[in-house]
Amino acid sequence: MIRQFELVEMVKAYDKNVDEALLNRAYVFAMKAHGTQTRASGDPYFSHPLEVAGILTALKLDGNTIATALLHDVVEDTVATIPEIEELFGPKVAELVDGVTKLSKIELQTESERQAENFRKFVLAMSNDIRVLLVKLADRLHNMRTLNYIQKEAKRRRIALETLEIYAPLAERIGMHELKDELEHLAFQHLDPEAMESISARLHYLIEQSPNLEQDMVTALQALMAETGITCKVSGRIKRPYSIWRKMERQNITFEQLSDVMAFRIMVDDVATCYRVLGIVHQKYPMVPGRFKDYISTPKRNFYRSIHTTVIGPLNHRLEIQVRTHRMHEEAEMGVAAHWQYKQAAEKVDGSQYLWVRELLEILDHTTDPEEFLEHTKLAMFQDKVFCFTPKGELVSLPRGSSTVDFAYAVHTEVGDHCVGAKVNGRMVPLRHQLENGDQVQILTSKGQAPSPRWESFVVTGKARSAIRRHVRQQQISEYSHLGHTLIEKACRRNGLDFSPRVIEEAARVLNLEDADMLYALVGQGTLTEDEILRASFPGFREDARAEGLPTVHHEWEAMKDAALPIKGINKESAVHFADCCHPVRGDRIVGMRIPGKGVEIHTIDCGKLDAFDDRPELWIDLKWQDDEDDDAFYAGRLRLEVTNERGALATIAAIVAKGGGNISNLVIPERDPEFYIMIVDVEVRDVKHLNDISRSLRVSRVISRVDRVLG
Structure with missing residues (x-):
């Protein structure tokens, strides 16, 4: 383990003004708080926060961040509290520790919900100070380095998957590519060990085939730059197995088709020299078309800047060349830590x-x-x-x-x-x-x-x-609320009861609902019925009280035409929406069917699906088309056509519909034989008269032997 004075000296090496007392207090406090706790590996638990602090010192972070690394688990795993941390180490360290600490006390139903809720808090804390993310990434990196000590395979896979889906992308977003690569590599080992082993073997074979390729190419590039008087640093690297596997999977290509298994970096002093180097490389080695990316003129959203090109190198190997300045390279390796300064204790880095x-x-x-x-x-x-x-x-x-x-x-x-x-x-x-x-x-x-x-x-x-989901949800709640209000008001009128906001608020209280709007929405959605609301609103109300002369809800639908709910052209996602079975159009006799949790479906009065609801009168709602001369909506009526199998028949049908002012929105051919086709055609029309006019025009066509409307 890193000893106390060694940690302080590591930080002082890059920050001479660091608060040594703060680091010493944090070291001692964390060591005492974790006490005899041990990790799955058998090591003292305190070795973990100490390693996290060591990772962050390599990134040259400030004293507050190093102290946070030492303390990041004490609130979750010991009796220490955030107020105690604030009292001993100040508000900034307490704020950072609180941001990193997991919400272990939140009791949620599933592991995925717990993970999701923790991540919500993490994002909020990260937005307040990005150092929270840096500590969390270092914490996850050390946990991944010791993941093999966890006995349960399912737990190892869950942690590895979480690392791959959340923490590696977060590291990439802040430009910390080395850290991201290591997180992906460690997670890949546990998620797909067979693929890891296979790709590693291929890489080993590639190196055996050309053992000196990397060094020879580095030497060749250095000599090429020296010939033109360019001072630079050249390095080479082999791509990690996970990056290779992901690219093979994403592009559906083989290992041999990869063009950047081996990459070389040329680092120079300024941007102008970068483009000069690019020209020299392209003159020497043929460029692979479509494999050039200029991230200097258009940086990635994580501030990554570099020029990437792929060339045909010695022995016809495809090699990736990256050209960047020394500053760009530092930013690419260390990300935010390379260009954010944490020298001032009062400074907060707003994410x-x-x-x-x-x-x-x-x-x-x-x-x-x-x-x-x-x-x-x-x-x-x-x-x-x-x-x-x-x-x-x-x-x-x-x-x-x-x-x-x-x-x-x-x-x-x-x-x-x-x-x-x-x-x-x-x-x-x-x-x-x-x-x-x-x-x-x-x-x-x-x-x-x-x-x-x-x-x-x-x-x-x-x-x-x-x-999109937020808007649709708000729209549906608004429509459900309006529908529920209308239904309750009509139920009160039918039964001679006074409808008032006070009565509805009382019903919401009795039913333990948040407010009247929620009550209206639940009624419109079909989760609650008008009967339940009237029973909650009027203590003397009973559904079976008609014989006793008490108020009652009745369902004599034919006698309630004046109480029909008016509707107009609406879409499938509305609280009141068209059913898929009978395709009502304006002018049809219609009825509503309350579907619990989904609002009201509009059916034609002769839809065959309604037979299944004969014994459920409480689900029926009388509807009528709203009188609106300005209604220019189109409705899809469904027709079944028997069509002669001859050339040009489909064009004839389309021409008749278009001439009649309609539009074919869907067409299916469920049956066909040498002489006749059966076609199901959805035709957009203004109303039922418009649909009937088009149907008559289709019937007189020579290629159509029969036209029927589909009603369920």
Whole structure:
């Protein structure tokens, strides 16, 4: 173990003004607090925080951070408290320790929920001071180095997977590539040992085949630079097994097809020399097309800067060449620790100034469920990138596979919410269009537009998915609340009862609900019935009290036409939505069916599915079309056609529908034989009269022998 004076000397080597007393107090306090506790390896537990502190001294972090490393487990694993830490070590250390400490006292239902809730707190603490993340990463790195001492395989795999999905991407986000590579390597050993062994064997074989390739290439590059008078440092490295495996899996290629198993770095003094070196390398060695990336002119979002190119080297080996300045290399290896100074004790390093942290905070604001937040966070962190531009030339970095909707939300949440269309490189494209590197994207917006639930099927960023879900959830709650209010008000009217906010608030209290809005939403959703609300609101009310002359709810639906709930064109995600079976259109006689937890489904009065609800009258709701001359909505009516099997038949059907002012939105051919096809066609129409007109036009066609409407 590192001794007390050795730790102090390690910190003083790069920070002569460090508070030695603080480090000494933290060392002694942590050692006494952990006492006789031991780790799975049998070592004293105090060896763990000491190793974490050692990892952070290699990154040259400040005294407060080193003290936090020594103390980061005392609150969770000993009787020490945050107020005690604050009293002994000051508010800054206490704040950092609290940010790193796990929420072990929170009792959640599942391990995944516990992990998700811990991560929510971690993100909030990290946004307040990024040093929380640095301590947490060092903590995880040492735990991974000793993971093999844990006996239970399931626990080892869970910790390794968490490392791979959360902590390695976080390390990459702050530019700490060496730390990220080691975390991935250690996790890969436990998650897929067979793949690890196989790739390691291939690498060993490659080195045996060309044992001097690395050193020969380093010497050749140094000589090439010396010939042109460029002072530089050249180094080579073999790619780690996990990086190789991930690339093979992602690109579906073999080991032999990889172009950057071996990479060489040329480090120079300034940016201009970087581009000069690139030209010299390309003159000497043929470049592999499509394998050039300039991260100096367009840095990664974690500030990583370098030029990458792949060339054909000696013995026809594909070799990756990285060109960067010495400062860029330091930043690439140490990330935030390379360009943030922690010299001043009063200084706080605010993590929210970094774009990716702000995006995580925005996702956190818009997501209420811990597991959903964790899902969106993984999406936001763990994906390859494409770089696109706004019309003003501003760079927007997105995960590969992102759509124009993802781009819109990356620009601003308001832009995403009101997105109606997009132009990519001056050409109109669908919203689901996937973006490519270098695309210039212009988002078209409208104040009347709102996010569609369909967008969630093609967006890939956590920010977009979180915003869409939030809007849909709010819209549904609002619609359920309005529907519930209407249903309760009508139930009161039918039974001669006074409807008032006071009565509903009393019902909410009796049913242990938060407020009247929640009560309305639960009724509209179908979780509660009007009968239950009336019983809670009026103590003398009983459903079976009609014979006794007491108020009662009755379900004489045919006698309640005046109480029918008016509806107009709505979508499938609304509180009141169309059923999939009978495809109602405006003008049909309709009825509502209350589906618990899903609101009200609209059916035609002659839908065959309604037979199953004959003995459940409490689920039926009378509906009518709302009188609205300005209603320009289209409804999808479903037709079944028997069509002669001849050339041009489908074109004839499409022409008849188009001439009639309709539009075919879907077509399926479930049956076919040499003479006839059976087609199921969804036709968008204004109302039932419009659908009937198109049906008549189809019937007189020579290629159509029969037309029927599908009703369930």
